[in-house]
Amino acid sequence: MLLEVKNLNAGYGFLQILRDVSLTVDTGEYVCLVGPNGAGKSTTLKTIAGLVSPMSGEILFKGEPIGGLPGNKVARKGIALVSEAMNLFVNMTVQENLAMGAYTIRDKRLQKDRLDFVFDLFPRLVERRNQLAGTMSGGERKMLAIGRGLMSNPTLLLVDEPSFGLAPLLTESVFQSLDTLIKQGMTIMVVEQNVTKTLSVTDRGYVLENGRIELSGKSSDLACDAHVRKVFLGV
Amino acid sequence: MVEQVEKRIWERIFKWSGSAAGMAVIMTVVVAVAATLDRGGYVLVNTVVTGGMLALVAMGLALVFGVMNIPMFAHGEYFMIGSLTAYYVFTPINNYITMHPDSALTFIGPLITIVAAMIVGALVGVASEVLVFSQLRKRSRENWVMNSFLLTVGLSVVLINAHQLFFGADFKGITRYWAGPPITVMDVFISRDRAMSFALAAIVVVVFWFFMTYTRTGRAIRAVSQDENGALMVGIGLKGILLLTMSLSCSLAAIAGASLLFMYPAYPSVGLEPLYMAWFVVILAGLGNVLGAVMGAFMVALLKVLTIEYIGSGWDFVVPSALIIVVLIFKPSGIFGSEVRGILDK
Numbered sequence: 266m267l268l269e270v271k272n273l274n275a276g277y278g279f280l281q282i283l284r285d286v287s288l289t290v291d292t293g294e295y296v297c298l299v300g301p302n303g304a305g306k307s308t309t310l311k312t313i314a315g316l317v318s319p320m321s322g323e324i325l326f327k328g329e330p331i332g333g334l335p336g337n338k339v340a341r342k343g344i345a346l347v348s349e350a351m352n353l354f355v356n357m358t359v360q361e362n363l364a365m366g367a368y369t370i371r372d373k374r375l376q377k378d379r380l381d382f383v384f385d386l387f388p389r390l391v392e393r394r395n396q397l398a399g400t401m402s403g404g405e406r407k408m409l410a411i412g413r414g415l416m417s418n419p420t421l422l423l424v425d426e427p428s429f430g431l432a433p434l435l436t437e438s439v440f441q442s443l444d445t446l447i448k449q450g451m452t453i454m455v456v457e458q459n460v461t462k463t464l465s466v467t468d469r470g471y472v473l474e475n476g477r478i479e480l481s482g483k484s485s486d487l488a489c490d491a492h493v494r495k496v497f498l499g500v
Numbered sequence: 501m502v503e504q505v506e507k508r509i510w511e512r513i514f515k516w517s518g519s520a521a522g523m524a525v526i527m528t529v530v531v532a533v534a535a536t537l538d539r540g541g542y543v544l545v546n547t548v549v550t551g552g553m554l555a556l557v558a559m560g561l562a563l564v565f566g567v568m569n570i571p572m573f574a575h576g577e578y579f580m581i582g583s584l585t586a587y588y589v590f591t592p593i594n595n596y597i598t599m600h601p602d603s604a605l606t607f608i609g610p611l612i613t614i615v616a617a618m619i620v621g622a623l624v625g626v627a628s629e630v631l632v633f634s635q636l637r638k639r640s641r642e643n644w645v646m647n648s649f650l651l652t653v654g655l656s657v658v659l660i661n662a663h664q665l666f667f668g669a670d671f672k673g674i675t676r677y678w679a680g681p682p683i684t685v686m687d688v689f690i691s692r693d694r695a696m697s698f699a700l701a702a703i704v705v706v707v708f709w710f711f712m713t714y715t716r717t718g719r720a721i722r723a724v725s726q727d728e729n730g731a732l733m734v735g736i737g738l739k740g741i742l743l744l745t746m747s748l749s750c751s752l753a754a755i756a757g758a759s760l761l762f763m764y765p766a767y768p769s770v771g772l773e774p775l776y777m778a779w780f781v782v783i784l785a786g787l788g789n790v791l792g793a794v795m796g797a798f799m800v801a802l803l804k805v806l807t808i809e810y811i812g813s814g815w816d817f818v819v820p821s822a823l824i825i826v827v828l829i830f831k832p833s834g835i836f837g838s839e840v841r842g843i844l845d846k
Contacts (some may be wrong), residue, residue, distance in 0.1 A: 316729055336732030345733070352730030354723050365723050368716070370737040418734065 266325070267292045267452055268344075268421060273322035273332075275312040281320065282308045285475045290421065295447045296454045297484065299461045299497070300473035306456040307349055309473065310423045314346035326421070341369050345419035349426045354397030355368035359390055359409055362398050366416030377416075383412040395495070404435035407440040410451055411442065422446070424455045428462070441467060460497040464488040519793075524835045528799050530686065535806055541688040543805055549694045551801030552701030556756040557774045558781035558793040559708065560749030565743045566725040566788030569645060570633065573652040575778060576771025577659035581624050582617040582757025584663065587672045589616045590761070594674065599677040601679075610677035614700065614758045621754025625747035628655065633746065656771075663768040667754040673765025685726070697759040704755060705794055712790065721745055777804070779821045784827055786834025795836065 276282040282305040290296050292430040298306050311317040312326055315336035324332040331339055340346075340481070354362050363383060367376045384391045387408040393401060398409055407427065414422055427443065428436040443453055444466065457463040464470055464484040472480040472493060480490060487493050536544045557579060564572045593609040605612075632655060633648065640647050677694040712718040724731045724741045732738060756774065757764075764770050777800060785796030798818055808818040827835065 314733065316732060335738070336729070337735045337737045340733055340735035348729065348733065350729075352733060353728045354726040354730060356726055357719075357722070361719070365719060365734050365736075368720065368723075413734065493614075 266290070267294075267327060268454075269323070269325040270309075270313065271323040271325070273309075273312060273324065274320040275308060275317055275322075276320065277317065282476050283423060286322070286354045286476070286478055288471050288475070288478065288481070290452060290454050292420075292452055293447075293450055294469060295443075297368055297467040297470045297475055298454065298456045299458075299460045299463055299487075301496070302458070304473040306473055306474075307475040308423050309336060310425050310454070310456055313339075314344055314423060315347070316348075326442070333435070337431060340417065342400050343394055343417075343420035344423065345414035345417055345421070346423045347410045347414045347427075349429055353398040353406060353410060353413070356397060356453065358397055359393050359401075360394045362409055362413050363390075363416050366413035376416075379416045379418055386415070386445065387412055403430050404432070404439070406433075407431060407439055411439070413447075420452060422451055422453045424453060426456060426458065428457065428459045436462070460493070461488070464493075466483055505570070505805055512610055521836045524799065525795060528795075528802055531614075531806070532802055535809070539809055541685065543809060545685065545688050545694075547802045549698045549797065550805065551798035552698045552705075553756045554774070554777055554781060554801055555705055555794045555797035556701055556752045557778040558754040558785070558797045559705070561778045561782050561795035562785070562790045562793040563749045563752075565723055565782065566790060568633070568648075568742055570648040571645060571651060572749075572763060573649065573775065574628075574659060575652075575749075575753055576769075576773075576775030577656050578624065578771070579757035580659070580766065580768070580771040581750075582621050582754030583761045583764060583770060584667065584672070584757075585617040585620040585754065586758035586761045587674065587766045589613045590677070598722075606788060607681060610696070610813055613677075613761075614755060617754045617758030618751045621757075622747040623756075625750025628750070629743050629746040634742070655700045655769045660768045660771075666749055667766075669768055671765040671767050674761055676762055693762045699757050700755070704752070705780040707731055707760040709791065717741075717744070736817055741774075748789075750776030776817070777820075780824055782834075783824050784835060786836045789834065789836050790792055791798045792834065795833075829844075 266289050270286060270288045273283055273286040274281060276294060277399075286305070286309060288296075288298075300306050300310060308317060312319050315331070315334050315338065320334045322332065323330060326339075326342055326344060328349060329342070334487045354365060357365070361379055364376070368380055369377065370376050389405060390412055391410055393405060398406065400407065411424065411427075424443065431439065440462065443455065455463065455467065464487055467484045470481065470484045470487045471478050472487065475495075480487065480492065482490075506619055546587060557575065560578075561575050564570050564575070590610065590613040591811055592678050593605060593613065597603065597609060629668070632651060636647060636651055637644075676691070676693055678696055680692050682689040682691045683695050684690075685832060712722060720731065720741055721744065722734045722735060723734070724738065724745075728738065731741070753774075781796040781800045784800060785792035803823065804816045804821050807816045811819070
C-alpha cells in the first residue's frame with residue numbers, strides 16, 4: 266500500500282471535521298474522494314499533506330508514519346498537494362513558480378528534466394512562462410498549480426477540486442492531463458464535487474459525508490449505487 | 501524586429517511613468533534636481549547619505565512584515581544594539597589607531613566594527629525569534645498581527661531599559677570612523693564617514709537584492725512572504741526561513757546603527773527616530789514591499805532634507821507624517837503596491 270489512512274480524526278481548533286476516516290491508495294491507482302460541500306474532503310487531503318495536524322489516527326506513506334509531520338517534511342517524502350486555493354506565488358512568474366516547485370531537487374539536470382516534462386504536459390505554460398502567476402486566468406493557474414506539484418517528482422499527487430471555477434472545456438483538458446499522468450504510472454487521489462465526471466474516469470472511489478466514509482468501492486459500482494445516485498445525482 | 505522591441509520598451513517606460521510608482525519616482529528626481537540647482541549640491545548629498553542608511557532599516561522592516569507578518573516596532577532597538585556594539589568594539593580600536601596612526605587598522609578598523617555589529621544584530625535577531633516570536637506563534641494563530649505588534653512594543657521598552665540599566669543613559673559616541681580630509685564632489689565637502697556609510701549602504705542593498713532574486717534561499721523567503729501554505733507544499737521549512745528573515749532584518753538595522761555611530765551616538769532611545777522614519781518609508785512604499793522600500797527611503801530622505809532646508813529643522817517629522825496621511829487616504833496600498841495582499845487576508 267502506498268498510502269494508508271487509519272481511523273483519522275482531524276479538524277481546526279475545537280472543531281472536529283474528520284471522524285474515523287480510513288482509506289488506502291495503492292501505487293498507480295486513480296482514486297477519488299467525493300462528497301457534498303463541507304463533508305471534509307479538502308480537510309482529508311490537507312491532513313495527509315501535513316497542512317492540518319491530525320487529532321488522532323495514523324497516516325502511513327510507504328509504510329512510514331507521516332501523521333503530524335509539518336507540510337514541508339511531507340512534501341519531501343514525495344506527496345504533492347494541489348490545493349483548491351492553488352497557493353501559487355502570485356508575484357512570481359510562471360517559470361519562477363515552477364522552479365520553486367523543484368525546491369527539494371538540488372540536481373540542476375533533474376530540475377531541467379522536470380521542467381521539460383511539465384511544459385510537455387501543459388504547452389500553454391510555455392507561452393506564459395514570463396507572466397506573473399497572479400495575472401493568469403483560472404484555468405492557466407490550475408495548470409500551473411498542477412505543474413508546480415509535479416516539479417518535485419512526487420510519488421503521490423493529491424488534487425483538490427481540479428474543476429473548481431473552470432469552464433467545462435477547461436475542466437475537460439485538466440482531467441485529460443490527469444489521465445495522461447495516470448497512464449505514465451503516477452498515483453493520483455482526486456477530490457471533486459463533479460461526481461458524475463469523476464466516477465467515470467477514476468478506478469476507485471470513497472464517498473465522504475459529514476466527515477465519515479459512507480461508501481467505498483469501484484467507481485463504476487459507485488456510479489450505479491442507489492444512495493449515490495439519490496444524494497449526488499438527484500435520480 | 502529591433503524597432504519593435506525598442507517600441508515595446510518605450511511603451512513600457514511610458515506606461516510605467518503613468519503609474520503611481522513611475523510618477524512618484526520621476527517627481528522625486530525632478531524635485532531633487534531642482535532643489536540642488538537652487539540650494540547647491542549638499543542637498544543631494546545629504547539626501548543620498550540619509551536615504552542609503554534609511555533604506556537599510558526600512559528594508560528590514562518591510563522584510564519582517566512581508567514574511568513574518570509582524571508590524572515591528574522594536575526595529576529601532578536593533579539599530580541601537582548595532583550602534584552600542586560598534587561603540588564598544590571601536591573604542592579600543594580607536595585607541596590603538598591613535599597610538600599607531602600608520603597601521604592598517606585605520607582603514608579596516610571601522611569595517612571590522614560594522615561587521616561585528618552586523619553579527620551581533622543577527623544573533624540578537626535569532627534570540628528574539630527563538631525566545632519571543634516563535635513562542636507567540638506556538639500559542640496564538642488568531643489575531644497574530646495585533647498580538648505580535650503588542651509584543652514588539654514590549655520588546656522595545658525592555659531593550660531600551662536594559663540598555664539604560666547595564667550601559668547607562670549617557671551618550672556613547674565617537675567623533676569619526678575614518679580620519680582624513682573630506683572628499684569634494686560638486687563643490688560639496690563630504691566627510692569620509694558619510695561617503696563610506698553611503699557606499700556601505702549601496703553595497704548592502706545591491707548584495708541583498710541579488711540574494712533575494714537569484715539565490716535558492718532568497719527565493720524561498722519571497723515564496724513564504726507570498727504564500728505560506730504554498731511554501732510548505734513545495735517543501736520549504738517555515739521555521740528556518742522565519743529565523744533567517746528575522747536575523748537578516750535585524751542585522752540590516754544593526755549595520756545602519758553601526759555605520760551612523762559618528763552621527764548618532766549610542767544612547768537608550770537612539771533607535772526611535774530611525775524607527776519612525778522607516779515606518780514612514782514602509783507605509784509610503786507599501787507594506788511588505790522590500791524593493792519599494794529602497795526607493796521610498798530616498799523619497800522620505802529627500803522630503804526630510806527639503807523640509808529642513810526650506811521650512812526649518814523642527815518640521816522634519818511633521819511634513820513626512822502629513823504626507824503619510826495623504827498616501828493612506830488616497831492610495832492605502834502604498835505607492836509601489838505591495839507583495840502582501842493585505843493584513844486581513846492572512
